[in-house]
Amino acid sequence: MRLLFILGETWQGIRRNASMIVSVLLVSMISMFFLGSGLLAQREVNLAKGYWYDKVEVSVFLCTPDATNVPSCSEGAVTPAQQSQIRRDLVGMGPLVENLYYESSAQAYNRFKAQMQGSPYLSDVSPTSLPSSFRVKLSDPGRYADVVARMDGQPGVLAVSDQRQVLDTFFKLLGVLSVGAVGLAVLMTVCAVLLISTTVRQVAFSRRKQVEIMRLVGASAFVIYVPFVIEIVLATVVGAALATGLLWLLVHYGVSELFNGRGSNGDVIALIGTGDVWRVAPWLILGAAMLSLIVSWFSLRRQVRV
Amino acid sequence: MISFDQVTKRYQAGAEPALEDISVEIERGEFAFLIGASGSGKSTMMKLVTRQVAATRGTVMVAGRDLRTLPDRKVPALRRDIGVVFQDFRLLENKTVHQNVAFALQVLGVKRRKIRQLVAESLELVGLDGKARRRPHELSGGEQQRVAIARAMVKQPQLLLADEPTGNLDPETSDEIVKVLQRINKTGTTLLVATHDQRIVDDFRQRVIELSHGQLVRDESGGAYLRERRGRGEG
Numbered sequence: 001m002r003l004l005f006i007l008g009e010t011w012q013g014i015r016r017n018a019s020m021i022v023s024v025l026l027v028s029m030i031s032m033f034f035l036g037s038g039l040l041a042q043r044e045v046n047l048a049k050g051y052w053y054d055k056v057e058v059s060v061f062l063c064t065p066d067a068t069n070v071p072s073c074s075e076g077a078v079t080p081a082q083q084s085q086i087r088r089d090l091v092g093m094g095p096l097v098e099n100l101y102y103e104s105s106a107q108a109y110n111r112f113k114a115q116m117q118g119s120p121y122l123s124d125v126s127p128t129s130l131p132s133s134f135r136v137k138l139s140d141p142g143r144y145a146d147v148v149a150r151m152d153g154q155p156g157v158l159a160v161s162d163q164r165q166v167l168d169t170f171f172k173l174l175g176v177l178s179v180g181a182v183g184l185a186v187l188m189t190v191c192a193v194l195l196i197s198t199t200v201r202q203v204a205f206s207r208r209k210q211v212e213i214m215r216l217v218g219a220s221a222f223v224i225y226v227p228f229v230i231e232i233v234l235a236t237v238v239g240a241a242l243a244t245g246l247l248w249l250l251v252h253y254g255v256s257e258l259f260n261g262r263g264s265n266g267d268v269i270a271l272i273g274t275g276d277v278w279r280v281a282p283w284l285i286l287g288a289a290m291l292s293l294i295v296s297w298f299s300l301r302r303q304v305r306v
Numbered sequence: 307m308i309s310f311d312q313v314t315k316r317y318q319a320g321a322e323p324a325l326e327d328i329s330v331e332i333e334r335g336e337f338a339f340l341i342g343a344s345g346s347g348k349s350t351m352m353k354l355v356t357r358q359v360a361a362t363r364g365t366v367m368v369a370g371r372d373l374r375t376l377p378d379r380k381v382p383a384l385r386r387d388i389g390v391v392f393q394d395f396r397l398l399e400n401k402t403v404h405q406n407v408a409f410a411l412q413v414l415g416v417k418r419r420k421i422r423q424l425v426a427e428s429l430e431l432v433g434l435d436g437k438a439r440r441r442p443h444e445l446s447g448g449e450q451q452r453v454a455i456a457r458a459m460v461k462q463p464q465l466l467l468a469d470e471p472t473g474n475l476d477p478e479t480s481d482e483i484v485k486v487l488q489r490i491n492k493t494g495t496t497l498l499v500a501t502h503d504q505r506i507v508d509d510f511r512q513r514v515i516e517l518s519h520g521q522l523v524r525d526e527s528g529g530a531y532l533r534e535r536r537g538r539g540e541g
Contacts, residue, residue, distance in 0.1 A: 002415035012400075209396055216356065217461060218386030219413035220379075 002223065009227040014234075017206065020199045021235045027195050028239025028292070029246070031188030032284045034181050036247045039280050040272055041178030045171055047271040052163075058138060058147045060086065061131040061158040064105070072153050078132070082156030089150065090136060096146060099137035105130050131158050193295050196232055200299035203228060211304055225300045232296040233289055240288035244281040251277050307465055307496040308332040308355055313364035315350050315520075323362070324350040326520045332498060332513075334464070337491040339507050340500040342517035348500040351517070352467050355498070356388055357381050369464055386414065389458030389495075393470035395450045397442040397457075403429070404438035407457045414461065428460040431493075432486050448479035455486060459495070466490060468499040472506060484510055 014021055062083060063073035078086075090100055103111075108130040136147060144162045151160045204211060214224050252274050308331065315325040325347045332338050340348050353359045354366050357373050366373040369387045376384060397406050407428055411421045429435045432452040442450055451471060458466055468487065472480035484499075484506050491497045501507065507514055516524035 002412070005412040005415075210398060213396060213398070213409065213457075214413045216385055216388075216390045217410040217413060217457075218382040218384070218388075220382045223413050223415075 006223065006226050006230070010230045010234075013203065013207070013227055013231050017199075017203050017231070020202055021231060024192075024195055024199050024232060024235040024292075025239040025242075027188065027192045028236035028288055029242045031185055031192045032240040032243035032288055033246050034188055035185035035287075036243055036277070036280050036284050037250070038178050038181030038183075038185050039283075040247065040251065040276055041174055041181055043276055043280075044272045045174045045178060048174070049171060051271055056141050056144075056163045058136040058144050059161050059163075060090070060134040060136060060147075060151050061161065062086070062133060063156050063158045064129065064131045066129070067131070067158050070158055072155055072157050075155070078156035078158075082154075086134060086151070086154060086156055089154070090134060090147075093147065093150065096139055096143055097136055098139040101135050103133050103135055105132045108132065189291070192236070192291070196236070196292055196295045197299040199232065200228060200296050201303050203231070204300065204304045215305075221301075224304065225297065228300055228304075229293060229296045233292045236288040236292035237285055240285040244277065244284060247280070248274055248277045307334045307336070307369060308498065309365075309367040310351075310354075311365040311367075313354065313361045313366055315347075315354060315359065316362045317359075323520050325354070325517075328364070328517075328520075328522050330515060330522060330525060332496060334496055335491070335494055336513060337488065337497045338499070338513040338515055339510075340498055340515050340517070341502070341504075341507055344502075345519075346517040347520040348517055349469060350520075352390075352469050352498070352500060355465075355467060356385055356390060386461060387464050389455075389461070389463040389466040391451070391454050391458050391466065391468040391471050393473035395442070395447075395454045395474075397450055397453055399442055401441070402438065403434065403440050403442070403445070403453050403456075406442070406453055407460050410457050410460050424460050424462075425456075428456040431459060431490065432456045446479070447475050448482055451475065451479075451483050452486060455483070455490070459490060463495065465496045465498070468497070470501055471499060472501065472503050477505065480506055481509070 062078040063070070063076065065077040067073040068076060087100070087102070090097055105128060109125070109127045112125065112130060138144060138147065148160045148162065151157050211224060251272060255272065310328045310330045313325060313328045314323050316323045328347075328351070340351060342348050350359065354361055354373070355368055357368075357376065361374060368384065371380075371384055373384070398409065401409065404425055407425045408421050411424060416424070425438075426435065429438060432455050434449065434452050434456060437445065437449065442453065445453065451474075455466075455468075455471075466487070471487070472483050475483060480503060487497055487499060488510070513527040514524065515522065
């Protein structure tokens with residue numbers, strides 16, 4: 001009986017304060033959308049790091065006959081003795097070097113030819129102009145600097161390159177985006193908290209006669225507060241659910257459709273999918289519910305004396 | 307039913323007391339008028355009884371409870387034993403007469419069948435049976451106050467507090483309201499009625515407690531108060 005009464009009061013409250021409730025819903029939707037975007041961007045960074053770092057190799061390019069301007073190549077093309085010393089040094093780096101293979105300049109040229117098929121630049125490249133190299137796969141890609149420090153400037157080494165440096169720029173960009181999204185989410189959450197407490201004050205004021213009567217007939221604080229709390233929690237939860245819908249649309253049409261399924265392996269940039277949205281959704285909704293529950297309860301305790 | 311023992315109430319430390327050193331007792335089943343000018347402390351006394359405010363000093367006992375030591379969580383239970391009626395009726399405009407009265411029971415979680423029965427009884431007590439479907443704006447002032455009394459009485463309280471119940475009503479309607487209150491008193495409910503209305507105090511000859519500047523200046527029962535006024539040539 002009391003449950004029905006409380007639900008009835010809640011419904012009447014929502015009808016009478018529709019505009020306030022809608023504003024709480026919208027602010028909750030926007031803040032949860034930014035928070036969700038931030039979480040998804042972070043997940044993308046983690047997934048992409050794992051995906052790409054797994055493929056990343058450190059390349060130790062060996063001197064070509066033309067590269068005499070580099071000090072370590074002053075003797076011209078790498079000599080067989082230098083080459084075996086370099087191989088020994090790399091093998092000597094123990095468990096860090098997981099895999100090591102040699103690519104001759106002819107192999108490099110063939111790979112280049114295959115990748116650049118039909119490109120006008122192909123004719124500018126001669127079979128001997130591409131350096132031979134050792135491709136090193138590391139057990140811990142994060143320690144690529146160790147290999148660079150060891151090999152850079154060694155006789156016969158033209159250059160040491162790490163693909164990570166290129167990727168890091170991309171990851172940094174994603175990182176900034178995710179921090180930005182989370183930052184905005186924090187700001188919007190502050191807005192949501194302030195708006196909820198203002199709404200509670202407004203709603204309580206508009207129903208002060210009713211609250212006064214409830215108080216004087218001996219209703220408990222619980223019965224007095226609950227209709228207000230349900231209204232606010234419902235609005236924020238619906239807002240969070242709508243935010244989840246927006247995130248789904250963003251990932252499904254904005255990310256998956258645009259990037260996944262394109263490029264050489266079908267995974268150029270995007271690795272997150274709508275599944276990740278469903279993983280984030282319960283936390284967004286639960287977070288929104290808890291936040292609104294706590295904020296509205298404390299605002300009521302402060303503003304509606306029982 | 308109500309006992310004030312050397313009660314002082316200050317709203318702010320150092321300020322003039324709203325009530326000072328009041329000692330008074332109202333027995334179960336009694337009917338008392340609480341009179342005094344605006345600012346004399348009548349409303350503060352009412353608020354102390356319902357524990358809307360707490361005494362600064364002294365002891366307030368209501369229906370066997372010491373309000374000084376009553377924990378906050380037990381205040382709703384105290385208020386369930388007290389009905390309150392105001393000068394401005396305080397009815398919910400969007401609810402019918404029946405819904406307004408039922409509201410007091412709904413918030414307490416009373417079952418629907420019981421509510422129907424108690425609301426009908428309460429409306430009959432105040433002479434409003436037959437107007438249950440009306441909304442407050444369709445009723446006269448006197449009828450609205452009867453609805454407020456029905457709402458206060460529907461939970462069958464031991465004590466009814468009425469704060470200026472006739473303040474917005476003409477003399478004839480005021481008399482009707484006081485008669486309703488007397489009828490309620492006859493059922494065993496204790497009544498404390500704060501009023502400015504000298505005429506009804508004189509006419510209905512009940513106990514009179516008078517406050518002035520927060521102090522108890524008179525406590526007379528029955529017609530004693532009236533006799534003294536007449537003796538002074540005021541009546």
